[in-house]
Amino acid sequence: MKSLNAYLPPWLSERVGGMSLPAGRSKSLAAPILIIMLLVMMILPLPAFILDLFFSFNIALSIIVLLTSLYTVKPLDFMAFPAVLLVSTMLRLSLNVASTRVVLTEGHTGGAAAGKVIEAFGHFLIGGNYTVGIVVFIILTIINFTVVTKGAGRIAEVGARFALDAMPGKQMAIDADLNAGLIGEAEARKRRSEVSMEAEFYGAMDGASKYVRGDAVAGIMVTVINIVGGLLVGIIQHDLAFGEAAKTYTLLAIGDGLVAQIPSLVISIAAGIVVSRVASEQDVGTQVVGQLFAKPQVLYITGAIIGGMGVIPGMPNLVFLLLSSALIGGGYLLAKRAKEGAPPLPGSPEAAAAAEAAQTGAAAAPPQESEEATWQDVLPVDTLGLEVGYRLIPLVDKAQGGELLKRIKGIRKKFAQEVGFLAPPVHIRDNLELKPSAYRIALKGVEVGAGEAFNGQYLAINPGMASGTLPGLVTQDPAFGLPAIWIDAGLRDQAQTMGYTVVDAGTVVATHLNHLITTHASELLGRAEVQSLLDHLSKESPKLVEDLVPKMMSLSALQKVLQNLLAEGVHIRDMRSIIETLAEHTAVTQDPNELTALVRIALGRAIVQQLFPTGGELSVITLDNRLERLLMQAMAQGGADGAGIEPGLADTIAQSAGQAAAQQEALGLTPVLLVPGPLRVLLARFLRRALPQLKVLSHAEIPESKTIRVTALVGAQ
Known part of the structure; x- marks a missing residue:
């Protein structure tokens, strides 16, 4: 109702009863004044x-x-x-x-x-x-x-x-x-x-x-x-x-x-x-002018029909012939405009097609003579690379308004805010060897993910509660493997109504890239990134950083500790606590695994908060007492790498842990295995490949304010 002020005379919106009012109050009074005016007209x-x-x-x-x-x-x-x-x-x-x-x-x-x-x-x-x-x-x-x-x-x-x-x-x-x-x-x-x-x-x-x-x-x-x-x-x-x-x-x-x-x-x-x-x-x-009068052929044919009606005896010949001449003349001007290379009418399909052709066209480069090989020919390997087929070029071309470039910037910003360091830039290039709608994500030159995204279509992802089927190309969500279907744009609203999560091609590629960057965060943390982290922290706490690196531990040792944390999904935003913990225990041990365990204890509250965002009760999986004793013995014999675990026992542990994790997920709970501190590194490494969704915590990492509820046991037969 407030927008009705735009249709009232200026005097009515600025003055009421001869008194000047502030702009906000005058607008708020417009509706009551109008209602009173309607009542006055009915009564008086x-x-x-x-x-x-x-x-x-x-x-x-x-x-x-x-x-x-x-x-x-x-x-x-x-x-x-x-x-x-x-x-x-x-x-x-x-x-x-x-x-x-x-x-x-x-x-x-x-x-x-x-x-x-x-x-x-x-x-x-x-x-x-x-x-x-x-x-x-x-x-x-x-x-x-x-x-x-x-x-x-x-x-x-x-x-x-x-x-x-x-x-x-x-x-x-x-x-x-x-x-x-x-x-x-x-x-x-x-x-x-x-x-x-x-x-x-x-x-x-x-x-x-x-x-x-x-x-x-x-x-x-x-x-x-x-x-x-x-x-x-x-x-x-x-x-x-x-x-x-x-x-x-x-x-x-x-x-x-x-x-x-x-x-x-x-x-x-x-x-x-x-x-x-x-x-x-x-x-x-x-829209009407650009689409109704965009094709000269339509004007020619219409003009010819009207002109034919104009020569019939008894018809208003002058009117029909004048209109026919105007239509044919308009068609001629449109055709001449197109031949001279003038831009088409705004709003017409030809305008969009011409803009796309102008953006994608490129002049052929003149041939150059071959030169001797130099060190400039040795190109460094990109840390993160995205290669796309030619049909996906509009998604990454700034001249064509590629939305994927903006989304990649958003991915890097969110990654820095949540994980704790800035990921390397993503180098994007086209690759004619790929399928037209295919893309490839590489980490240090090695492919870590690939998929297909059809520009102009939408991926309807079934989150598990969609009803009905849709016509289209049946596939899987490349990021998480959920069942999905590539559908035409006209089916988007229908798919959303049926419960599908519908995303465009750019979102599919961006989501896949974000998932892989998060998964390989430890490999993205190089020495340059660690040094940048220290430089950033030294602006606020210069003495803290100076006392640790390089006096008490090297930059590579610190990098190893941070990589160990990232490999198990622990964020490193709290660098102050990490540096303080390392400074406290580096004089006792220089082993990266032991230092990582001590840092995890210091970050225990953040780790638990990350796995259990709500509630004071933690539903976890634990080890059977007999299995715990066997693993302690195997660790004493074979070391922390788990070499002393028998193959049969290892298979039994993997199967039992997988069943327990599946049971937790079915209940809507985060699968977490709670073990004694000496066994945490052993089981975390052992189960990381087979059960990446299962997180392993030690008793020392659980805050005292949390209550533990055991929902399943991992036992040995």
């Missing part, structure tokens, strides 16, 4: 001049609403339209009540009794013939009621239903982008708000259209009542002849009805335009 008699003023304002408001709807790009740009529709309907009904009072009380004095506007509509528009006026009024009412308003209401009803059905899928897609680091929390809140507002908008339009239909019915009834009431008042109270009373009051009633119905029809057309247009980056006018 108004002079003819005031009626003329309000009728003129009603016509101006309807034109403003129509033009605003034509220039909106998407429905949510005119989010106040349902409220405007309601207020304009109530304004017309209030004017009907006020004009009826004036017509019945002053109508015997002449046609100007109810104001110049009603008189003009009664005499000028219908020529003073009340029979013609009745026919015109009925036709306008039928058009408004049965065609425009009914169609707009149906579109709004269907749009509201589909918007509500697609809301869960859209919310899941937003959550998926947020979890993958493609968008921030603020952008996620904005998108959720837009999804909610879209559903509310169509629902409000569905309800508001009923007001317009009721207004059309009320217009007919009010007009009939005015005619009958005018005849009675003129004949009985003012002793007018039947013919004179019929002419006077019928013309006034029809003029009053036309003054109300014409703005109603204009606003109904605006409602139809808002709910029936397809969202794009152009307004309605640009």
Whole structure:
């Protein structure tokens, strides 16, 4: 309702009762003033001049609403339209009540009794013939009621239903982008708000259209009542002849009805335009001109048909031939414009195609003479590389608005915030040896992931609760292996309604890249990154860093400890605690594994918080007492690397741990194995390859404030 201030005169939005008000207060007072004005029109008699003023304002408001709807790009740009529709309907009904009072009380004095506007509509528009006026009024009412308003209401009803059905899928897609680091929390809140507002908008339009239909019915009834009431008042109270009373009051009633119905029809057309247009980056006018008059062949053929009709005897030859000449001339100008290389009409398909061709075209480089090999030919290996097929080039080309570049920046930023160091840049290049829609992710020149992404299509991922099947290419989500289907863009809303998580090709590649970067975080932490971490920490605690490196331990030893933490999924954001723990124990031991265990104890609260975000009770898996003793003996004989574990015992442990982890996951719990401190490194290394989802903690890493609940045992037969 606040947006209605844009349609009020400046004096009304800036001053109330002669007192200047701040801009915020004046806008907030606009709606109450308008409601009071409507009530005054219904209750108090108004002079003819005031009626003329309000009728003129009603016509101006309807034109403003129509033009605003034509220039909106998407429905949510005119989010106040349902409220405007309601207020304009109530304004017309209030004017009907006020004009009826004036017509019945002053109508015997002449046609100007109810104001110049009603008189003009009664005499000028219908020529003073009340029979013609009745026919015109009925036709306008039928058009408004049965065609425009009914169609707009149906579109709004269907749009509201589909918007509500697609809301869960859209919310899941937003959550998926947020979890993958493609968008921030603020952008996620904005998108959720837009999804909610879209559903509310169509629902409000569905309800508001009923007001317009009721207004059309009320217009007919009010007009009939005015005619009958005018005849009675003129004949009985003012002793007018039947013919004179019929002419006077019928013309006034029809003029009053036309003054109300014409703005109603204009606003109904605006409602139809808002709910029936397809969202794009152009307004309605640009879309119509750009797409309807984009092909010269269409104008040529239409001009020829109209010209043929123009030479038929008895036809209006001049009109048809003039129109034919205009169409053929327009087609010639379009064809000439295309030959001269001029840009196509905005909004046309050729404009998009020409832009894409101009962006992807490249001039052939002149051949160069071969030179002797130099050290410049020895290229360094990229730490992180992304190679794409030629159909995926638009995703990574900045000139073509490649969204994947922005998402990769978001991935690196989120990784730095969550893991604790800045990942190396991702070097992107095209590879003609790959399939057209394939991509390849390399770590230090070695492939660690690959997949296919079809630009222009969407990947519908089944999170486990989707219902029904979709036509398309059946595949798997390359990041997590979930069942998925590549579908056309037209099936996106249907897939979201069925419970699928729908993402575009760029999101598929970005999510896969983010998953691999997180998985191989320990390999991405080189000496340069460790030195950058120390330099960053030394800005706040220079003495702490200086006392540890290189006085007490080398940079490579520190790198090994940090890599051990990252390999088991422990973030290194708390570098201060890590450095302080190492500085405390480095004088006793220099073994990286022992130092890692001590650092894990210092970071125990953060590790547990990462695995169990909520609740004070930890549901964990533990070892059977007999198995624990066997492993302690094997460790004493074979060392911490587990070489002393018998193959049969190792298989039994892997199978039993896998069953326990699966049981935990089925219950919706994080699979965590709790073991004594001396066994943690042994079992963590042993189970890392077979069960990467199973995390191994030691008793010393659990904070004293946490309660432990054992849900499964890993035992030896």
